[in-house]
Amino acid sequence: MASGFDPSEYGRHIAEVYDELHADLSPEAALSVIAGYAAGGAVLELGIGTGRIALPLAAKGLDVEGIEGSPEMVAQLRRKPGGEALRVEVGDFSTTTMDRRYAVVVLAYNTINALPSQDAQVQTFRNAAAHLDPSGVFLVENWVPDxxxxxxxxxxxxxxxxxxxxxxxxxxxxxxxxxxxxxxxxxxxxxxxxxxxxHRYVWPAELDLMARLAGLHLEERWQDWERRPFTDQSTTYVAVYRRDD
Structure with missing residues (x-):
């Protein structure tokens, strides 16, 4: 970890206005993909935030839990319908562990870049892999550096x-x-x-190498949650990583 890294800092600044600023960001396509891979199994969201993805997933009947660095973001989640029922651990999601495994681990909306170093990003992949069922997947949404x-x-x-x-x-x-x-x-x-x-920005191929170091491999990469093809013109992507064993 980089010296002085505080996983709660971002949330302290933005928690009160996060939902307002992202009100136009529809989660529907992401919900469909995540629920499809979960197939009724449990979901862990790293950086669960105010529950933009987790709460509607839970409302669909999925077992959803999360890790979040910001107590302020979790407080916003708790105020929403269903928010009190979700298990959320407050801590650095590159190292914080849960006591179970999941069908899907999700790291959405460019959150991988919020980590301060390549080591922390690699550790996040290892932490995600350690929480996956043998047939589980790690879904990462990110932007292509410009x-x-x-x-x-x-x-x-x-x-x-x-x-x-x-x-x-x-x-x-x-x-x-x-x-x-x-x-x-x-x-x-x-x-x-x-x-x-x-932000410590990362390239798509760099994430693929991090996955390999964690015992994962790239299964698919799309431009977005709509599963449109990833091309030279794509500015965002969703990557699907699966355990090697």
């Missing part, structure tokens, strides 16, 4: 533009460390909120 968008190591970009909010990101690139340090400015009807974000 370092060409930086000029002299810096970039300003519209991260989200919606009817009720706009998020502008001011970022600095450190390619030697594969790190992006950024502050997102969230403009809503209630004013402006500063949301610091620190």
């Amino acid at each position: 370092v060409a968008g930086f000029h002299h190591g810096r970039a300003v970009r519209a991260h989200e533009v919606a009817e009720r909010h706009v998020i502008v990101e001011v970022a600095e690139l450190r390619p030697a460390e594969q790190r992006i340090s950024a502050t997102r400015l969230a403009f809503t009807a209630d004013g402006v909120r500063l949301l610091p974000v620190d």
